[in-house]
Amino acid sequence: MNNNVLFDVPGPKARVRHRLYAVLGILVVLALIALVLYSFGESGQFDSQKWEWLEYAQVQSDLASAVVATLKAFALGAVFALIFGAIFAAGRLSEHAWLRGVSTAIVEFFRAIPLLILMFVFYYGLPTLGFDTSPLFAVVLGLTLYNGSVLAEIFRAGINSLPKGQAEAAYALGMRKTQVMFTVLLPQAIRAMLPTIISQLVVLLKDTALGFLVTYPELLYYARYIGSQGVFSRPIVPSTIVAAALYIAMCLLLTALATYLERRNRRSKKHIEPTDRKAEQVMLGHAAGGQTFGGLGGGAN
Numbered sequence: 673m674n675n676n677v678l679f680d681v682p683g684p685k686a687r688v689r690h691r692l693y694a695v696l697g698i699l700v701v702l703a704l705i706a707l708v709l710y711s712f713g714e715s716g717q718f719d720s721q722k723w724e725w726l727e728y729a730q731v732q733s734d735l736a737s738a739v740v741a742t743l744k745a746f747a748l749g750a751v752f753a754l755i756f757g758a759i760f761a762a763g764r765l766s767e768h769a770w771l772r773g774v775s776t777a778i779v780e781f782f783r784a785i786p787l788l789i790l791m792f793v794f795y796y797g798l799p800t801l802g803f804d805t806s807p808l809f810a811v812v813l814g815l816t817l818y819n820g821s822v823l824a825e826i827f828r829a830g831i832n833s834l835p836k837g838q839a840e841a842a843y844a845l846g847m848r849k850t851q852v853m854f855t856v857l858l859p860q861a862i863r864a865m866l867p868t869i870i871s872q873l874v875v876l877l878k879d880t881a882l883g884f885l886v887t888y889p890e891l892l893y894y895a896r897y898i899g900s901q902g903v904f905s906r907p908i909v910p911s912t913i914v915a916a917a918l919y920i921a922m923c924l925l926l927t928a929l930a931t932y933l934e935r936r937n938r939r940s941k942k943h944i945e946p947t948d949r950k951a952e953q954v955m956l957g958h959a960a961g962g963q964t965f966g967g968l969g970g971g972a973n
Contacts, residue, residue: 712909722907725898726914738894739918745808745880745890749815750873756816757823761861762853764828775824782821788882790814795886807888811880819876826868830861870930874923881919891915 682690712718725731763775782790795810834857842852862869884893895915899908 717909722905722910725904725907734894738889738891742880742890745811745883746877748812749876752816753820753823753876756820757827758858760824761827761831765831779821779824782817787814787818787879788885790818791882791886807883807886810886811883811888815876815879819872822872823869826865826872827858827861830865831857833864834860867930867934870926874926877922877926878919891918
């Protein structure tokens with residue numbers, strides 16, 4: 673299938689116009705950044721007294737502990753979200769109508785609820801019912817249910833994009849449906865959708881910043897704490913810049929991992945190209961707010 677059927681290749685004038693738009697867009701962004709930096713400089717945010725807190729060994733140790741707490745929540749949330757996504761993707765592809773219905777209801781329900789509300793419910797709501805919770809529990813459970821629901825749709829799209837012969841060959845060998853799903857289809861779907869999965873894990877990493885609202889001592893929580901200290905002239909902007917830089921570094925490392933794994937996957941002899949463009953549809957749907965997911969994999973219903 674020609675991918676350019678619905679897209680006219682731009683001519684020479686259109687390409688020049690697109691380059692001009694790109695240059696103008698970059699200049700506007702750079703101008704906004706320069707304006708923000710100028711405003712910070714005028715308000716004294718770059719004065720040495722507002723950055724001296726970084727020189728204290730105790731602060732450095734506490735900052736490292738906050739980074740570890742962030743990575744701990746991310747690691748637990750990522751593992752449980754992947755497991756949740758694999759299980760409910762299989763449920764949505766089941767031939768049993770009741771299992772498909774239950775799996776669909778759970779996935780759509782947790783995708784529709786904002787992550788912050790989930791964290792609030794688990795941290796402030798469950799204790800009213802007699803369940804003791806901790807900030808880490810609320811953060812990890814919220815990350816698991818929300819991001820796991822998104823990953824379930826990514827896995828489902830990846831499985832539906834595989835050649836039909838993969839499942840047929842496995843059934844011909846006498847494998848049961850569960851074996852076919854978890855030993856043949858799901859591993860290949862993960863390989864096919866690996867960049868999309870890593871992208872969702874980057875989102876999960878950034879979502880850990882919401883943990884400060886339920887008093888989880890992650891990176892943003894500590895940046896807010898340092899920024900409120902009068903002894904350091906209340907360096908809320910410098911501490912936020914440091915926290916943002918650390919988040920960006922961690923996200924870039926994950927993105928680099930995704931790029932490396934994708935290149936390695938494409939060089940592998942075991943790589944199987946999907947039969948359609950559902951991977952791209954998942955990426956576009958996620959960028960547009962996740963609305964495309966519901967339309968994928970209709971053949972499983």
